[in-house]
Amino acid sequence: MSVASTTNAQIDAPRIVAVVSWKAPIIFGIFTVLFALLPLLVPREGATTFRLASGDAFFTVPDIVLPSTATAWVSVVLLAASTVFAVFLANSRRRTPLWLVVVYVAALLIGFLAWAAAGATLPMVGLLGGALALATPLIFGALGGVIGERAGVVNIAIEAQLLAGAFSAAIAASAAGTPWAGLVAAMGAGMLVSLVLGIFTITYFVDQVIVGVVLNVLVIGLTTFFFRQVLAPNTETLNSPETFTAFPIPILSEIPVIGPILFRQSFIVYLMYFVVALVWFGLYRTRWGLRLRAVGEHPQAADTVGIKVLATRYRAILLAGAVAGLGGAFYTLVAVPRFNQEMTAGAGFIALAAVIFGQWDPIKATLAALLFGFATNLQGVLSVIGSPVPSQFMLMLPYVVTIFAVAGLVGKSRAPAADGKPYIKS
Amino acid sequence: GQAPAESGNDGGDAASPDFLPCIVSDEGGFDDKSFNQLSFEGATKAADELGVELKDVQSNAETEYGPNITNLVDENCNAIVSVGFALSAATVEAATANPDVDFILVDDAADNDFDGKKDAENVKPLLYDTAQAAFLAGYLAAGYSESGKVGTFGGREFPTVTIFMDGFKQGVDHYNEVKGADVQVVGWDGTTGSFTGGFEANQDAKQVAVNILDQGVDVIFPVGGPIYQSAQQAIKESGKDIALIGADADLFETDSSTSDIVLTSVLKAMDLSTYEAVLSSGKDEFDPEAYVGTLENEGVGIADLHNFADKVDSGLQDEVTQLRQDIIDGNVTVTSYLSE
């Protein structure tokens, strides 16, 4: 390059000016007002106990007791202050820093919990540990979705893979008498669903959304059929799987607060940690991942450097199916030792939402699933310790939280460029 | 295998020309570990005894009840069992149009205009005042509990579900009153409580159970078909000595895997009443009068303690027996939407 243009390119870094964004202050304001209404309209008496210890921990952690109403009002003040600060920043054309968002969310959460759990004890370990367990099948499903979509294959059939996984895990574990067999069978079932998806979409270019939607119906039909015809009459032999029970990891599980949450779970949860890390590592750090992402972004470019696009896609969705199948296994090898018809109850669609919410990234999708799990368990815990809100509204909580999170926090996200498009080569 | 004799047998109709009992499920299907299954068992037993085939259809959605019942009428069913309050309107409609067919409606009064009378002559409503039985279970649980906390949760907030939870709570309250104790009920306060949002036994349901166990209860009473399996798994994982109370059927009998933890079960004898209703229809003795299962007529009840017989103080056992009699005699009143 000429001297002129190169040096200029070095010197003239793009100039940055501040852009006013009123999004954060507005959202802060809305939530502050909404939250302030709670203690105002429904004042609650008593103190809230945040119990950090788990029943039989080695180290005892003292409970934290906060006066409900006072804490709620302190939160309101904090929220209002954050809002004012955000307005000030926006006014002086500065962006809302991440720490302010964190402070805001923390204040909101603590204030809400103190208000909602007035006069009761909040088992924090149970709350968070349960959230993790609830999120586990969603995380597996979402990881399956991420792998597939990163390779350019939209997978609406996560629900089918979860259900098929749960179904075959139950049978295999019952028949073989060991949950390990169930795990393998679940992966196989997930892969089978993927294979059908692949044959139709990769080899025969059928619209990926159609095939996904139809596979869900097909698998619901098939599993319900076999459940009623075969499993229900033979519950003892075919539908009583051995389960993976919680298995505390020595030492790690003794870490105060964190230990009981993260390390007193069942094997599949540990497997989940491993798979999340592995998928992240695989996607971003290995040759396999580089090629897979290339195929999902620009299959023709991948083709021109000698990457077999279709084979890469097949391998990706088969792996995705195996991962999603593991999530299915959670239903019958951890949650309950029984397959029931349609027992996944739409979790595959929540996982799909987590894929998009998580911007097609394994870690972010995991966080999205965890958020959902947390909101679900929060409503569970609050309804158990007695909440004044009708149960139906409590049950809405995770879905409402997700909508707010998607609309408020992330907004537009970019899918892999070739996601959903068949690769047709001359 | 051995080939049977050649004589023609082409399906059910040849076997029994005169009586055809039929049953239609609600959305749960006949494998729901709950009222569909029990009613199905009762109807099957009656059909076997009558030596006829039972025709069964399952519904997958609310809009399928009407067509399913109509189709059964078209198949010339003589008695049709509809399971669940949700089928009430469709059943009444079909009954009005087909006065010759006997209809048996489980869990509903067939009174859709709420005038206190059922809306069609040929419908026999089967109702169960399970609050009475759950009352006993609540009393028993309160007495059994060492932690002073007992728990309950439901599938969805339906009256047929909350009636169990309500009775259970009244039983505990009664215990507190009599004994001056302070046993708490977690998961139901008489108006709102913990629900899983569906009848699927999965992690969501299990987590609700776990959250209740986290509050330190040592007896838990899940109400809603297979969700007891979730509670069972939660108990197993807690590693603690927690007792389970079953709903509908005697869990000890229907699911042997629970035998170590099931304290008792609140019985709702749908199998029995359905059996009797179908049988009477088959014998041309159909009595469309509404049936209300109570402790007195043993349409509801509390199961044997089985493995827990020696874990529960015998004095408490006697008190429960006495309480049962007191309820029957009207000395103790249990309120529920059926008793109003």
Next chain:
Amino acid sequence: MKLELRGITKRFGALTANDHIDLTVNEGEIHCLLGENGAGKSTLMNVLYGLYQADEGDILLDDVVQQFAGPGDAMAAGIGMVHQHFMLIPVFTVAENVMLGHEQTRFGGRLDLAAARARVREISARFGFDVDPDALVEDLPVGLQQRVEIIKALSREAKVLVFDEPTAVLTPQETDELMATMRQLKSQGTSIVFITHKLREVREVADRITVIRLGKVVGEASPTASNEELASLMVGRAVELTVHKDAPTLHDNGLVVQGLTVTDRLGTVLVDDASFEVRGGEVLAIAGVQGNGQTELTEAIIGLQDQVRGSIRLDGEELVGRSVRQILDAGVGFVPEDRSVDGLVKEFSIAENLMLDRSFGGDFVSAGSVRRAALDEFAREKIVEFDIRTQGPTQAAGRLSGGNQQKVVLARELSRDLSLFVAAQPTRGVDVGSIEFIHKRIVDTRDAGVPVIVISTELDEVAALADRILVMYRGRVVGIVPGDTPRDQLGLMMAGMNGESA
């Protein structure tokens, strides 16, 4: 390495894109392929590169017949290709793009990015490129993306390199540098196939020239042949290469832009305090290397940018803050730079594309319904007027060749009452014959008293159309110079040198 193609034939359904083509490229030779759009040049190269399978014919390297099942085989045999449409993954870094397909890994299957970075730096140093291995490709200007493509090919030690229209998006300086690189490669014994439409370049660098028309080799030419000779060999008729235009008659109406600053959502300044005016009856050409704010400038005029400060007044009326639709209604005609993304709905018919920005009322809509008869008639008229080669108004626009797609967009924008006409890269991807036509229409528009802004990276085009030239660099207006400014000076300005000092 010597490359020989013998009797290559490639058919797409009924269309024979390559018809028994023979071509020989000797070791250390730069061989130019010439031909109008759709002549079959890229197809031939794709066959060579293993992307397409030839229906007939052989590929020989050093006189050995090759069997390429895919690009992998071709690469292994020593063939590298810089594609006409970059085969780069936009969201990958330079190093990742370069290593893709022949990655080195370390323990545990980890990608050896360090090695890839080193390789990129090494090749960059060898050819004097300045490419940051860790930059995301989508953030790079096209000129640099081009270099990434070259590094990609070189990193595989290609002995035969195919350059398919690499200069279409480069500045004159960058083009010169590329030619220097090609000569350097040639001196190291690399055989090069070079495809371009710019005859100047051909004569400058080619050792031999082969001309293809309608899928057949129509002849060889020597680098000493004149532009006119080469053009008529390509098109098969005489082509007029210069546009006739009279001196401008300036009117009072026009566009006045003052202190225009455009930023993206993160606050990066894309257009930096630009001020200029265009009067009715003149063509202002905006020159600059792609990615220096021209696109954002035009988008700001049409209302597509939302972080805009400053003022844009058309015939005295402020446009900033108005919606795209209001601006279109004010009589602004706009030909977007990327017609396949922004200009056309490919699945729509030609007729539908012609009413794309007129669906709110006017001639084609009454009572909420589309007046299909009127639209159809209009489309037929325009097809004739703009010489759109198509089977009819219902043909999907995506099935047209590039030049014809461009004519559809022009037909749409030029058939309204205009108070301003903005055309970005109006002849990109268009063959010599159509360029002639499009340039003429633009000049006609100017002569009708409409202010015209033409954005072009192509200096020949700028020279042909401009009454005045505005040069942009890094979002700033470097200078506004007369239309006959020498291209050397323009080139320097495009690289950021101030007009006076250059």
Next chain:
Amino acid sequence: MSSAESTGPLADPQTPVAPSRWRGALQQIVTGNGIISVLAVLIAVVVGSIMIAATNEDVQAAAGYFFARPGDMIAAVWSSVSGAYAALFRGAIYNFNADDFATGIRPLTETLKFATPLIAAGLGVGLAFRAGLFNIGGQGQMLMAAAAGGYVATKIDLPFPLHLIAAVIAGMLAAALWAGIAGLLKARTGAHEVITTIMLNHIAVYLLAWMLATQGILQAPGSNNPKTAPMPDSAVLPLLLGDSYKLHYGFLIALAAVAFAWWLLERSSLGFRFRAVGENPAAARVAGIDVGGVYLTVMLIAGALVGIAGVSQILGTETSGFGGGIDAGIGFDAITVALLGRSSPLGILGAGLLFGAFKTGGFTMQSSQGIPIEIVLVVQSLIVLFIAAPPLVRAMFGLPQPGQTPRKKTRKHAEPKKQEVSA
């Protein structure tokens, strides 16, 4: 969603404003796609037959002594399978066991009744598809329509046609607003409609459950069950063919909706903008179309169409009151209907009728032959899958792929992305 014509009939983008649309459609059927559809149905029917035979008790019994008397087994298979499909036909089209034509044709009217909500909801999903939005929220939209329509019907007193109209409009409006939330969020914040519509489904389920359990809102007065009172006669959709058939005016509304959607998409300027945004939002924006506004408008109209499904359920099909499951999975079936109908109103009409027939026939299969109802689901989904993949069907039956030379080169006109020339 997909490119190029090689993806089969389902993904084949519409070629709008084609004067020879009808002739084209006809031609398509004759030149092979018709055959493919028949073969697709055949494959699905074979799979269904296997499942039917396998669950049939007589077949199971005969299989036990297959080697002793194979004829029994074959006879049993034949009788179970033919009985099943005969029942399907009897239940869905014409009951040949009936005494007279008037009774015999009743199944067909039932099919139309069941097709009604499928068509309406399919239109809602299909319309959104055409604007590039994936509306998975049919369930929630139907439930909200039922809630609002049910409220107006049971809580407000009005004379006959007025009451009905008010209830229908209330339902459509509620569904439109519910879908509009997703549209607004998409337009304003870019929140992906797949996420928001899924979440809104769940929220609607619980919201309706609460209303149904609350006296004074939807719960029948004096009742404890989560169910409404019966709809008053003044708000009920009249029967279309007299008292002996249950087909109601909802079907006509659905037909009107088809006509409206057809006009909207194929003829109106608004629909033109919808399609432009659906095919290429970038070009639409440059052409002055407010893309966000289109997203909102499309979702509002799509919601209203789905709302028709909701009100036709409560005011026509289930007039004796409804509970929380009134959507009956139609919101999801509608996706398949829309896709099978290629998101074109007439296609959706056809697909809705087909699915209605399956649903209706399925009841008879179950009640008269004891066939598990899930088999219908399986057969249905297999049909959709195979119809969508003509090359696969051709391969399975060894038919030649259309107009092409041997393998590998068969899949042509990829129009490889960005193939278009640039000089």
